[in-house]
Amino acid sequence: MRLVGSPGAWLVWGAVAFFLVNLFGLVLAVVVNSFSVQWFGTWWPNGLTTDYYASAWQDLGLLDVLVVTGQVALAVVALSVLIGVPTAYALARRNFPGKRLVTVLFLLPILLPPMTYGIPLATVLYKFDLAGSVAGVIVANLVPSVPFVVLTMTPFIEQIDPRIEAAARMCGARTLSVFTRVLAPLLVPGILAASILVLVRTVGMFELTFLTAGPGSQTLVVSLYESMFSAGIRAQQAVDAVAVIYTGSMLVLLVIALRFVNPTQLVTRLKEPAP
Template identity: 75%
Template sequence: MSTVTGVHRGGATDTREARPRRRLVARPAAWLVWGVVVFFFLNLLGVVGSVLVSSFGQRWFDTWLPDGFTSKWYGEAWNEFALFDVIVVTLQVSLLVVALSLLVGVPAAYVLARRNFPGKRLAYLVFLLPILMPPITYGIPLATVLYKFGLAGHLSGVVLANLVPSVPFVILTMTPFIEQIDPRIESAARMCGAGLRSVFLRVLAPLLLPGMLASAILVLVRTVGMFELTFLTAGPDSQTLVVALYYSMSAAGIRAQQSVDAMAIIYTTMMLVLLVISLRYVNPTQLVARVKEDPDA
């Protein structure tokens, strides 16, 4: 017994002694990874910081800091680029895309989650294509069709173009939320005399509200940052903020660089606000966790 105990104790001692060695071996790799991450964020912070400083600088040439600081460039960018109208158009496009995407995507996600039909996997693949493919690949033929029918160049064309990736995104997001709801709840409501509309509005809608809110916020952020499709279909009166920023940068030679930097900071601030709001209501691991919890996934 003493021999066996000694062996076990020796084994435990060896195990305890081996663990610090593994940590010592893993430390250089860990330090290397953290070094790369810190280097990346320092470069990103330097780029954003230089644009921020330039947007407040009076004159900045061949020095570490500008000669002086002023906020006049924000006023000039607001007036020169008509940012109030651009932001209004951006909000109009984004809210319309969100509303129409939910109106089309939620029922489609319900059908895909509850019904089995021939070609269901093919339908999933078709819905995934606009998300997996770069927008420019289908944006050019889509814009050609919209221009042919006179829709491009207006607000309607921008909204229709942004619906192509947004509706599949809502379907992909909402399907796990619908699959986790027990179908017996709907059956019980129908047995009590509720129709399809009542079941959806009074039973499913309250249960799906977190998923609908998550989809709406994610689509909103995606639409505000969507450049390719909006650029290909927007007209002079239907430009969103990201497209207006591109035009201001392409014409930077005849404008003060500081006003362009001020516009870039306004756009970045708007995206950061949307990102903070989305992270307030949406957990980045929420969808993955829901899929793992679903026994049929």
């Protein structure tokens, strides 16, 4: 990056800086408000306190919400890896008639926004009395997560040389030991990356959880939305405190995720299945 650039460069970096400054102000406003005693119409609140965190923690039952969020996220990660990785393996290693159809079937839930298939899905889940429970929320969140694991793992498995498996078989390994001794160690980095991305997506997934959750099965995003939607019942600061807790946990997850995944490479790899 040269320090003295063309006017165009200045304009671009200026716009980026403007965007980031406003974004920073936006986040800071929420954080400051969550710590403020009272903040109305002035530049800075007239006193800082952590009382609202305590009250938000108690009034909204945040501990329960966090436990539910953790349960849902971990269950979704584990199940989508269990279902997705074998599928990705078959898609990566075999060419069979109808492979394109299967690929499209796995692409659609990612490309379509959750709102479109979420409404029919929630209707079906209500019909089978699954909606409103933690199990229903997990099932709904699996719908975009399994295809996501399949689509990220397929290119990853493709780059593992099939001759390694053939060599293991030549040396007399059975299917089980080919899997546990040869494939699994090679797959771990890919599975880890996919799991973390699924975790981030699930914790942040609003629509599907919102459509299927009932009292007692809300995740953090949904209870944040509910507390905002019923604003006026409780102090704005308490709502902001929930928002800060949510962003904080998302940021921690993102920092962990970025240690394992390079975002630009991920998209480049994802680009290939697109027509």
